[in-house]
Amino acid sequence: MPGLVIHVLDLLTALLQASIVVVSFARGYSRRYLTINLYLAASTIVLFLRYYILSRHGLLSEEYIYFYYYSDALLTIGLYFTLIGLYATVFEEMKAAQYLRVFTILLLIGTAAFSSAVVQQSGPRLITRYVVEMSQNLYFVGVILTYILWGAVLKLRETRTRVIQLVLSLGVYFSAFAGNYALRNLYPQLHFVWEFVPPTLGCLLPLSWAYAFWHIPEDARIAPSRLAVVPR
Amino acid sequence: MMAAVIFIFSAAALLQFFISYCRSLIAASSKQVLSAEVKDVTGIQRFASGDDFKRVMQLLQLCPERPEDRNSVQAIDAYFSLLNFLRSTVARIFPSMHAWTESERGQCAYFAAVALERRISFSRDMLAQQMDA
Numbered sequence: 001m002p003g004l005v006i007h008v009l010d011l012l013t014a015l016l017q018a019s020i021v022v023v024s025f026a027r028g029y030s031r032r033y034l035t036i037n038l039y040l041a042a043s044t045i046v047l048f049l050r051y052y053i054l055s056r057h058g059l060l061s062e063e064y065i066y067f068y069y070y071s072d073a074l075l076t077i078g079l080y081f082t083l084i085g086l087y088a089t090v091f092e093e094m095k096a097a098q099y100l101r102v103f104t105i106l107l108l109i110g111t112a113a114f115s116s117a118v119v120q121q122s123g124p125r126l127i128t129r130y131v132v133e134m135s136q137n138l139y140f141v142g143v144i145l146t147y148i149l150w151g152a153v154l155k156l157r158e159t160r161t162r163v164i165q166l167v168l169s170l171g172v173y174f175s176a177f178a179g180n181y182a183l184r185n186l187y188p189q190l191h192f193v194w195e196f197v198p199p200t201l202g203c204l205l206p207l208s209w210a211y212a213f214w215h216i217p218e219d220a221r222i223a224p225s226r227l228a229v230v231p232r
Numbered sequence: 233m234m235a236a237v238i239f240i241f242s243a244a245a246l247l248q249f250f251i252s253y254c255r256s257l258i259a260a261s262s263k264q265v266l267s268a269e270v271k272d273v274t275g276i277q278r279f280a281s282g283d284d285f286k287r288v289m290q291l292l293q294l295c296p297e298r299p300e301d302r303n304s305v306q307a308i309d310a311y312f313s314l315l316n317f318l319r320s321t322v323a324r325i326f327p328s329m330h331a332w333t334e335s336e337r338g339q340c341a342y343f344a345a346v347a348l349e350r351r352i353s354f355s356r357d358m359l360a361q362q363m364d365a
Binding site for chain 2: 133136137139140143146147150161164165168169171172174175176178179181182183185186207208210211214215216220222223226227228
């Protein structure tokens, strides 16, 4: 039964992600939001592979758990690139693309080194606490990067509604996952709850991105100062 | 210890991002003028009050759902619940917060009225398509 619920949620997420990519190509803005489309395409493939492994080996199998956490870590790194793409969009008038490229490479090397250090330290116990800790750290770095980007959006008075919604939904996603993994680290005994949270939270990002792409026109504008929790 | 710090920071960031995201949804719809028909049905003229929200949401549930706005309506419903919680707790201690929550609740009601307007025109389009078929 838990496997079936996760199957259905993952399948719906995969279909939604695939339809966002298809619509982006059809409407001709796939190049503009290239990193987002690449991430969604990669995530869709991973979800179908997870489905295949889950149906072959079962929810509690080592194969599924390994594949789940490794693919999750890789997708999170993929989300960093999506975030960098949004940084490039926000800073495009400042011609900061070259610096962002260097920053992206450094970030990737840093993340890979950090993840490798965690994996080496954990050894055979990777599936247990360490893998949760690694995911928690990856998502937390994502929260910090999104927070800096949101600060830049407010400071630079970025007015494009679609870009603002893409950044904010990414912030909600990263912080929800980081919080979830932190709670999971604090209360590992509640594993029956934590199994369901990632697939449920996983739907949120494609849902909010679908809304931003399909519902918000490219030329829609908004005053970012109106959105800050603390009035500016 | 590290996990607890990450949880606290993530929860605070989540709250801030969620509030800003909901406000971006509301701001995108606040420029839309309601039709005379929706004004009559909802009783909302130029500005909405937070007390209208529940009634407008009930009307909204009577209309067929538009797949595109389901997510945003649910997000605003959650945001309205959060505002109600703040209004009955923190706003009692800080009176300035009371005015802010009231204004935000009113904007949530206006967002729901705009969603109602869209659903009504969506239903009309569907009906017209069925009649043509």
